[in-house]
Amino acid sequence: MSGPGNAPESAQAREVRLKAGLEAVFQAELSRTVTVSDLVVTSAGARRGNVLFTATESGGEGQRYCVTYLPTLDIELLPIPQEAALFRLAEAQGVPVPHVHFATEDPQWVGGPLFVSDCVAGETVPRRVLRKVAAEGTGETIAAQLGSAFAALHSIDPALAPPALARPEQSPVEDALARTDQQLRELLQPSPIFSYAQRWLENHAPPAGEGLAIVHGDVRNGNVIIDEQGLAAVLDWEVAKVGDPLEDLAWTCLRCWRFGEDDKEVGGFGARTPFVSAYEAGGGAFDLERFHWWKVLGTYRWGLGLAGQAAAHLDGRFSNIVMAMSGRRVGELEYDLLSLLKP
Amino acid sequence: MQDRPTAVELLDTLASYLEEEVGPELEGPLVYRTRVALNLLSVVRRELSDEAALPREAARLAALLHTAVPEGSPRLALEALNAQLAERLRRGGDPAFDEAAWPVLMAGAREKLAVLRPGYDDYDSAGERLGGAS
Incomplete structure (x- = not known):
């Protein structure tokens, strides 16, 4: 992002700069002389960029890649080289992720750290994903593939996690409750339903002492690539941490990620049974009560997140119409919470 | 006018x-x-x-809290009741009150959805607690 007073960089100027930086970094990292072309910006978040491009060696055939980069040296959630290391760790364990070719923290190429991975073909836009899945009949397969992917990820010894990955301060459950309690206090207006949920979660907190795992933290439609065979890759690992594996399973099953396919609990793709069966077949341990607790926590957490977006809009930290309307989506999460907590 | x-x-x-x-x-x-x-x-x-929404919700909350609807504008009255209810539910320790509160909270949630997203409450997640949906 450009600072105050700077004119924002035009899309064209950015493309020229990225192309030159990518050609130079291919030379530096891989000793390959390539021409970079056909850049496509897939996500232009405020902080991170994801750009697909073709790299062609003289006389060779072009190959598609993806560069994930930070446009500046601003603070990262998870440093890019460590995110790349996590991709490699997950890939070695059989989690479908794009293969990483190299990572660098050197800001001279594109302004900040970057890593280059394979470009995985498929669909990522949630509603288009669900149309494709319906047309190809792959929903139940994807539910099972997600269960297998989680089993593979959660089987990794968390001691191998990159050092910058967040680790629990007390326990995943206590940390989550402390965070939501803080957010509850910061709401612009009191929410009796959220207060009810916080109290319920405290009263029903599952016991500590269960195994920790590397958790992705945000596996849902929108963060996965889906092709004709189903799940092709899991993306966006920047909120990964060491935590409770059931937190990962539950987050994928929240109603807010089903995009209208409400009766398909696993991300709008399929039912819970193939998901859990595949998880257990891959060595994962499922626990219904813990799963339910994390679903309530996740629903509550996303409701608080939406309220936080509205607050950021109103106090001017991040103002736009989408953030404003997030405040008017909180009611959906309140309703889902109450449904999950029906006495 | x-x-x-x-x-x-x-x-x-x-x-x-x-x-x-x-x-x-x-x-x-x-x-x-x-x-x-x-x-x-x-x-x-x-x-x-729906101009009657605020006084309607205020009346429901006042009945649950066994109190009168505060004087003043309907918005301020509702804000005061809401804060009182949130504080009491956060404190907890009264399962009978929680149980009485749930249907009141649900009625309010459904009224909000009627404005925000009609039809969202056609689906009920309560069935997901055991076997999972479908």
């Missing part, structure tokens, strides 16, 4: 303008944001159309 168009009719006019005149000229991220803008207008329109 203002002249026509009424506030609701003005919002409808703005929605038609965005949809029919502005929409076809747009591409890229503006298409999505304009859809959000149209949704925003429909939310405000439904909210303006």
Whole structure:
């Protein structure tokens, strides 16, 4: 992002700069002389960029890649080289992720750290994903593939996690409750339903002492690539941490990620049974009560997140119409919470 | 009393303008944001159309809390009751009160959805607690 007073960089100027930086970094990292072309910006978040491009060696055939980069040296959630290391760790364990070719923290190429991975073909836009899945009949397969992917990820010894990955301060459950309690206090207006949920979660907190795992933290439609065979890759690992594996399973099953396919609990793709069966077949341990607790926590957490977006809009930290309307989506999460907590 | 168009009719006019005149000229991220803008207008329109919503909710909360609806504007009265209820539910320790509160909270949640997203409450997640949906 450009600072105050700077004119924002035009899309064209950015493309020229990225192309030159990518050609130079291919030379530096891989000793390959390539021409970079056909850049496509897939996500232009405020902080991170994801750009697909073709790299062609003289006389060779072009190959598609993806560069994930930070446009500046601003603070990262998870440093890019460590995110790349996590991709490699997950890939070695059989989690479908794009293969990483190299990572660098050197800001001279594109302004900040970057890593280059394979470009995985498929669909990522949630509603288009669900149309494709319906047309190809792959929903139940994807539910099972997600269960297998989680089993593979959660089987990794968390001691191998990159050092910058967040680790629990007390326990995943206590940390989550402390965070939501803080957010509850910061709401612009009191929410009796959220207060009810916080109290319920405290009263029903599952016991500590269960195994920790590397958790992705945000596996849902929108963060996965889906092709004709189903799940092709899991993306966006920047909120990964060491935590409770059931937190990962539950987050994928929240109603807010089903995009209208409400009766398909696993991300709008399929039912819970193939998901859990595949998880257990891959060595994962499922626990219904813990799963339910994390679903309530996740629903509550996303409701608080939406309220936080509205607050950021109103106090001017991040103002736009989408953030404003997030405040008017909180009611959906309140309703889902109450449904999950029906006495 | 203002002249026509009424506030609701003005919002409808703005929605038609965005949809029919502005929409076809747009591409890229503006298409999505304009859809959000149209949704925003429909939310405000439904909210303006139900003037009795605030006093109705205030009466429900006052009954649950065994208190009178505070004097003053319906909005301020509801804010005071809401804060009192939130504080009591946060404190906890009274399962009978929690049980009595749930249907009141649900009635309020459904009324909010009638403004925010009609039909969202056709689905009920309660069945997911055991075997999972479907």
